[in-house]
Amino acid sequence: MNNSKWDDRTIAAASSSVIIVGALLYYWVGEVQSTVELLELAYGSFKFFNNPMIF
Amino acid sequence: MLSNFLSNYRSVAGLIFVVLAIVLVEFFEVRTSVYPSLLPFFEWLKYSSWIGYLGITYGSIYATIQAVHLISMAIIGGTVLVTDLRLLGVLLKDIPSETITKGTHQCFKYSLSVAIATGIFCAAGVADKVYYMSVFWIKMLALLVGSCFMFFIKQPLLNSRSHSEIDPWILRILAVASITIWFTVAATGRWIGFS
Amino acid sequence: MINELLLQFAQYLEAQEYSQMLVSGYYSWNWLEATHVLTLMISIGSLFIIDFRMLGWVLPGVSATTIADRLHKPMIIGFVIMFITGILLVYAKPVENVQSLWFRIKMILLVLAFINAWVFNSRMRAADGTWESARVAPKALRTGAIISLSLWCGVVAMGRFIPYDWVDCPKVSNTALLWASGCVEQLNAL
Numbered sequence: 001m002n003n004s005k006w007d008d009r010t011i012a013a014a015s016s017s018v019i020i021v022g023a024l025l026y027y028w029v030g031e032v033q034s035t036v037e038l039l040e041l042a043y044g045s046f047k048f049f050n051n052p053m054i055f
Numbered sequence: 056m057l058s059n060f061l062s063n064y065r066s067v068a069g070l071i072f073v074v075l076a077i078v079l080v081e082f083f084e085v086r087t088s089v090y091p092s093l094l095p096f097f098e099w100l101k102y103s104s105w106i107g108y109l110g111i112t113y114g115s116i117y118a119t120i121q122a123v124h125l126i127s128m129a130i131i132g133g134t135v136l137v138t139d140l141r142l143l144g145v146l147l148k149d150i151p152s153e154t155i156t157k158g159t160h161q162c163f164k165y166s167l168s169v170a171i172a173t174g175i176f177c178a179a180g181v182a183d184k185v186y187y188m189s190v191f192w193i194k195m196l197a198l199l200v201g202s203c204f205m206f207f208i209k210q211p212l213l214n215s216r217s218h219s220e221i222d223p224w225i226l227r228i229l230a231v232a233s234i235t236i237w238f239t240v241a242a243t244g245r246w247i248g249f250s
Numbered sequence: 251m252i253n254e255l256l257l258q259f260a261q262y263l264e265a266q267e268y269s270q271m272l273v274s275g276y277y278s279w280n281w282l283e284a285t286h287v288l289t290l291m292i293s294i295g296s297l298f299i300i301d302f303r304m305l306g307w308v309l310p311g312v313s314a315t316t317i318a319d320r321l322h323k324p325m326i327i328g329f330v331i332m333f334i335t336g337i338l339l340v341y342a343k344p345v346e347n348v349q350s351l352w353f354r355i356k357m358i359l360l361v362l363a364f365i366n367a368w369v370f371n372s373r374m375r376a377a378d379g380t381w382e383s384a385r386v387a388p389k390a391l392r393t394g395a396i397i398s399l400s401l402w403c404g405v406v407a408m409g410r411f412i413p414y415d416w417v418d419c420p421k422v423s424n425t426a427l428l429w430a431s432g433c434v435e436q437l438n439a440l
Binding site for chain 2: 293308311312320403
């Protein structure tokens with residue numbers, strides 16, 4: 001099998017990489033969404049400087 | 056046929072087993088039932104273990120170990136970036152990627168060992184706090200996945216043959232997965248301090 | 251005198267609206283600090299690989315000057331991000347930083363690290379190319395690498411110590427320490 005381009009190690013590397021990148025993208029996009037939602041809920045809008053001094 | 060598959064595709068079989076195990080653990084709610092039984096261990100770690108005692112009693116020792124943890128994180132980041140940006144063809148293009156992969160791995164292993172040892176010490180000092188933090192558990196999961204990916208998937212493939220024999224897209228996705236997983240380990244670690 | 255001037259300048263900065271906005275933002279402080287810390291992986295990560303190569307600990311088969319040359323750009327990018335976020339972090343809490351012993355030591359170590367980097371660079375360029383492919387660099391460059399590693403470890407450690415209050419002005423009674431930390435009020439009260 002080692003002579004084939006798509007051997008055991010290659011398939012495992014490609015599929016695990018896709019799973020990891022997919023899972024992490026899902027996680028980070030979810031984090032960004034919940035952060036934006038939280039700030040919008042607290043201050044009515046999303047800004048880098050969202051803080052109690054400037055509503 | 057199954058034995059033939061298992062002998063020819065050991066890594067793939069291992070990966071399928073891990074993914075299935077994760078799905079089953081979630082489906083049968085094993086994680087949620089095991090979670091409460093871990094609390095006594097975390098309480099012991101903070102209040103009864105000598106590392107917990109040292110961390111709570113001597114703030115200067117705790118802060119120094121935190122600094123060592125940060126430095127080892129920086130070295131891990133350096134080796135990961137150099138290796139993966141080379142695989143992506145961004146850095147050190149005139150040096151063979153096989154040389155870079157082999158030449159930085161030892162340093163990565165040492166710095167990861169130091170990061171884990173100092174990380175256990177740092178976690179012990181605030182064990183009763185981190186137990187309740189989802190970001191801590193995400194970091195632990197990312198660390199476990201990142202280490203397994205590095206030692207059982209990425210290095211075995213990259214060391215098994217010349218990189219010119221590997222599809223460039225596989226090298227790229229390997230590098231992207233590696234950078235994102237180690238970034239996640241570091242970023243979630245920093246967020247533990249803010250939570 | 252210098253302590254009074256620094257404190258006045260810090261108080262002037264702290265009174266500014268943007269300084270207060272940065273520190274009281276829901277996430278702005280955390281994002282800034284997280285970026286500052288995570289960029290260590292680019293700046294110090296690249297720098298340590300260069301230093302480690304000089305000592306023969308990584309990539310012994312690759313020319314040391316090639317490593318130093320190729321990692322120069324990412325290292326500079328990392329340090330630029332660190333300086334920008336670092337300046338903003340100081341701007342957010344100027345009085346606290348100006349009166350922090352750790353911050354002051356960190357700044358001194360930073361200056362020393364840059365002098366060392368400058369000396370190291372000129373030595374590396376002045377040296378003939380015969381050693382480049384050797385497993386370890388000549389003694390002068392190895393010494394420079396060890397000094398660089400030590401100074402940057404010190405910079406990171408001092409940065410980590412800044413949030414701790416062991417030697418904050420109200421907790422100190424030693425005059426020399428008060429002067430070194432810039433505790434103007436406490437010194438005047440003595």
